[in-house]
Amino acid sequence: MEFFTLHDFMTYSKGITYLVMGAILxxxxxxxxxxxxxxx
Amino acid sequence: xGPEKAIAEKQYFTPFNVVAGIIIFVGxxxxxxxxxxxxxxxxxxxxxxxxxxxxxxxLLCGVSLAAGGYMTSSACYIFGLKKYHSAVRPAILTxxxxxxxxxxxxNYDVGRPWKLPYPIFYSQGTSSLLFEVGLCVFLYLTVLFVxxxxxxxxxxxxxxxxxxxxxxxxxxxxFGVVLSTLHQSSLGALFLIAPSKLHPLWYSGYLHxxxxxxxxxAGLSMVIFEGTLAHKWLHHKMDDTHLxxxxxxxxxxxxAASFIMMGYVGxxxxxxxxxxxxxxxxxxxxxxxxxxxxxxxLFPAILYSVGSREKNTKLIRIAAIWTVLGIVLNxxxxxxxxxxxxxxxxxxxxxxxxxFFITIFIITIGVVxxxxxxxxxxxxxxxxxxxxxx
Amino acid sequence: xxxxRRKFLGSLGATIGATTTGALTKAYGATNKHFKGYPEGFGxxxxxxxxxxxxxxxxxxxxxxxxxxxxxxxxxxxxxxQKRRTGxxxxxxxxxxxxxxxxxxxxxxNHCQEPACASACFVKALKKDETGAVVYDExxxxxxxxxxVACPFNIPAYTYNDPLTPKVxxxxxxxxxxxxxxxxxxxxxxxxxALIFGKRKDLVKLAWKKINKNPxxxxxxxxxxxxxxxxxxxxxxxIPFEQIDMREDLGVTPAPxxxxxxxxxxxxxxxxxxxxxxxxxAISKRKEKIASQELEQAVKSxxxxxxxxxxxxxxxxxxxxxxxxxTAIQNExxxxxxxxxxxxxxxxxxxxEAETGDxxxxxxxxxxxxxNAADDAVKEEE
Numbered sequence: 001m002e003f004f005t006l007h008d009f010m011t012y013s014k015g016i017t018y019l020v021m022g023a024i025l026x027x028x029x030x031x032x033x034x035x036x037x038x039x040x
Numbered sequence: 041x042g043p044e045k046a047i048a049e050k051q052y053f054t055p056f057n058v059v060a061g062i063i064i065f066v067g068x069x070x071x072x073x074x075x076x077x078x079x080x081x082x083x084x085x086x087x088x089x090x091x092x093x094x095x096x097x098x099l100l101c102g103v104s105l106a107a108g109g110y111m112t113s114s115a116c117y118i119f120g121l122k123k124y125h126s127a128v129r130p131a132i133l134t135x136x137x138x139x140x141x142x143x144x145x146x147n148y149d150v151g152r153p154w155k156l157p158y159p160i161f162y163s164q165g166t167s168s169l170l171f172e173v174g175l176c177v178f179l180y181l182t183v184l185f186v187x188x189x190x191x192x193x194x195x196x197x198x199x200x201x202x203x204x205x206x207x208x209x210x211x212x213x214x215f216g217v218v219l220s221t222l223h224q225s226s227l228g229a230l231f232l233i234a235p236s237k238l239h240p241l242w243y244s245g246y247l248h249x250x251x252x253x254x255x256x257x258a259g260l261s262m263v264i265f266e267g268t269l270a271h272k273w274l275h276h277k278m279d280d281t282h283l284x285x286x287x288x289x290x291x292x293x294x295x296a297a298s299f300i301m302m303g304y305v306g307x308x309x310x311x312x313x314x315x316x317x318x319x320x321x322x323x324x325x326x327x328x329x330x331x332x333x334x335x336x337x338l339f340p341a342i343l344y345s346v347g348s349r350e351k352n353t354k355l356i357r358i359a360a361i362w363t364v365l366g367i368v369l370n371x372x373x374x375x376x377x378x379x380x381x382x383x384x385x386x387x388x389x390x391x392x393x394x395x396f397f398i399t400i401f402i403i404t405i406g407v408v409x410x411x412x413x414x415x416x417x418x419x420x421x422x423x424x425x426x427x428x429x430x
Numbered sequence: 431x432x433x434x435r436r437k438f439l440g441s442l443g444a445t446i447g448a449t450t451t452g453a454l455t456k457a458y459g460a461t462n463k464h465f466k467g468y469p470e471g472f473g474x475x476x477x478x479x480x481x482x483x484x485x486x487x488x489x490x491x492x493x494x495x496x497x498x499x500x501x502x503x504x505x506x507x508x509x510x511x512q513k514r515r516t517g518x519x520x521x522x523x524x525x526x527x528x529x530x531x532x533x534x535x536x537x538x539x540n541h542c543q544e545p546a547c548a549s550a551c552f553v554k555a556l557k558k559d560e561t562g563a564v565v566y567d568e569x570x571x572x573x574x575x576x577x578x579v580a581c582p583f584n585i586p587a588y589t590y591n592d593p594l595t596p597k598v599x600x601x602x603x604x605x606x607x608x609x610x611x612x613x614x615x616x617x618x619x620x621x622x623x624a625l626i627f628g629k630r631k632d633l634v635k636l637a638w639k640k641i642n643k644n645p646x647x648x649x650x651x652x653x654x655x656x657x658x659x660x661x662x663x664x665x666x667x668x669i670p671f672e673q674i675d676m677r678e679d680l681g682v683t684p685a686p687x688x689x690x691x692x693x694x695x696x697x698x699x700x701x702x703x704x705x706x707x708x709x710x711x712a713i714s715k716r717k718e719k720i721a722s723q724e725l726e727q728a729v730k731s732x733x734x735x736x737x738x739x740x741x742x743x744x745x746x747x748x749x750x751x752x753x754x755x756x757t758a759i760q761n762e763x764x765x766x767x768x769x770x771x772x773x774x775x776x777x778x779x780x781x782x783e784a785e786t787g788d789x790x791x792x793x794x795x796x797x798x799x800x801x802n803a804a805d806d807a808v809k810e811e812e
Contacts, residue, residue: 004468005465005544009463011165011554018166018175021696021700025700028704029211077591077593079596081591086590087584088515090579091575091579114707118710119710119711150574151572151597152594153572155570155571156572158572159572163555168549168551172696214703214704214711222699225692225695229689230576231579233546233550234579236582236679245691248692
């Protein structure tokens with residue numbers, strides 16, 4: 001994909017960033033549970 | 041309790057009900073006008089001033105004053121300050137109602153409100169800070185709704201589902217703080233795109249930081265302020281725990297607000313220094329800026345400090361009201377007063393009577409809804425069956 | 431060259447591929463990449479020194495876009511006595527200014543290279559087209575009017591009095607006509623070559639050629655070449671642009687740049703806040719645990735201490751009691767013996783007097799009674 005304007009570039013890159021953010025928000029609590037489930 | 045309630049229910053024409061009823065009735069008439077004759081028929085908005093009172097007050101002030109929700113719940117559940125536990129439910133409830141009303145008010149302001157889900161579900165303008173705000177407000181409203189439900193479930197007696205929701209408390213609280221940080225700051229960042237329109241004293245590369253930090257003491261002050269009102273009108277609804285903890289909440293929140301406000305004054309001065317805006321301070325706008333910063337941030341911060349040192353809750357309650365007014369002043373300055381400052385006075389905006397009225401109408405709905413919930417659900421007291429649950 | 435540098439983001443896969451093959455410099459290039467806009471984009475050069483204020487462009491615009499007819503006709507030039515801005519029924523306006531004689535300047539959407547309105551739009555209703563036009567899609571628009579807040583030129587207008595289908599209105603650069611191979615309505619009708627349509631890159635050159643050819647006639651500035659990152663409409667003027675109501679304090683930063691910092695903090699907060707907050711939670715939870723453990727221990731040790739003390743006291747008490755018991759028994763025994771002895775003496779005396787053989791048995795019974803009495807005394811004390 002080729003970008004001619006900063007605006008188009010940002011719309012595209014931020015779009016993917018938002019998906020990454022969503023993934024992080026789901027993943028982190030699960031990872032915490034995995035990390036601590038053997039604690040007493 | 042039984043006979044008292046019966047009497048209360050018979051008295052429909054209390055002064056509160058009559059005034060609220062009239063406001064809501066007139067509000068509905070203006071609502072009909074808005075949706076049959078258009079925004080132009082009820083507002084003073086024009087092409088130079090596309091955002092007015094409904095954005096400047098209903099959205100910006102509404103959201104920042106509803107920050108008590110994330111401040112209180114994070115203090116209690118994340119920072120482990122259990123002594124504020126009795127303040128959590130009222131704060132979450134007011135935050136939920138606040139956000140719900142913000143979204144409700146947006147339906148009046150935007151041209152085609154039925155398209156409000158578009159940015160989230162249909163066409164995502166990810167380069168826009170308003171997209172960020174919209175997404176966060178949508179998600180946070182959902183979080184607040186879920187956080188409010190245990191009270192409703194206790195009221196309705198749904199034990200099992202309440203148990204499941206309560207188990208989510210920590211995740212919801214952290215999620216709430218993340219979302220609040222984002223949209224509180226993004227509301228300020230909305231104006232970053234218009235450096236040519238906002239007065240340099242208010243425009244800053246730190247605008248989003250200012251909005252976030254000020255939302256913290258806005259939220260704290262609002263919790264104190266609401267507490268003051270609730271003690272006056274809903275004292276009989278509070279249980280011993282709530283009453284015993286109330287003074288601690290006022291003292292603790294007042295102290296926290298005071299310190300954050302001092303930090304805020306510091307970063308505001310940093311903002312002036314970074315952009316070398318000192319010379320503006322000697323102008324009329326500079327005077328107005330100082331009125332806001334000294335009169336409505338520094339002064340209440342000092343009031344808070346005196347109140348907190350002398351354990352004077354009355355002084356703290358006054359400081360809380362003062363701070364809330366300061367937040368309103370700041371948000372209106374950024375969005376309306378110092379915005380379009382270069383336009384000739386003939387082109388400037390002043391809200392119409394009907395804009396003011398819709399705003400009052402929406403606040404009234406909020407107060408009525410709060411009263412409805414608080415007089416029925418375990419908000420200001422703990423449900424006897426779940427007392428040992430935390 | 432520009433293309434090859436931009437190719438890295440061809441797709442997410444390509445990016446990952448490039449990174450894995452060690453071409454990191456390409457990925458890093460994104461941060462300081464300069465976007466130059468659509469190379470074949472069109473624009474219009476407005477030479478304000480040639481404008482005579484005939485308002486023909488306003489009329490053509492009105493007809494092409496099928497807008498409402500204004501109250502006062504287009505040949506009424508008195509309209510220009512008042513400064514006007516664009517609106518729902520006028521995508522373009524010509525204003526009159528005082529220079530050496532009357533100076534006119536046409537105003538409409540400047541079709542920015544990096545449109546602030548498009549950057550602000552949260553539903554992508556505004557877009558920079560490859561033809562250079564900034565186009566608006568009514569079907570997506572929610573009507574938040576953030577584009578109007580964002581526009582540094584105060585161009586977009588809103589149909590506030592339309593209750594059901596209000597929309598943003600602004601110049602379209604006559605995109606439908608351009609696609610048909612025609613000139614924009616205003617350019618087409620202009621009688622004085624005050625408006626010149628062409629490729630933007632050619633127009634920039636033409637504008638400077640005009641200035642260089644006639645430096646006394648023009649201010650040495652092509653308005654729109656760099657303003658807010660550049661605009662598709664370019665302007666030449668004989669008097670300072672500030673005097674024809676064109677702000678010279680807008681700067682050259684493209685609009686998306688103003689918000690990129692704040693937008694950039696968003697993902698970092700999402701990435702780090704859960705870590706920090708969970709950490710704070712874990713610390714406070716641990717403190718709580720330690721505090722409760724300490725409390726438990728404290729309770730336990732106090733309990734142990736109390737128990738010891740009690741045991742001590744108990745054993746002392748026991749000792750005391752056993753001693754008392756013993757002395758009591760001894761006393762009672764003594765007493766009993768003494769009594770028995772007394773009785774025996776008396777009995778002996780009596781026996782001596784009466785001479786009977788029963789005295790031994792009586793003595794025994796008395797002794798047993800004496801022990802029983804001692805036992806009872808101990809029991810009472812307990």
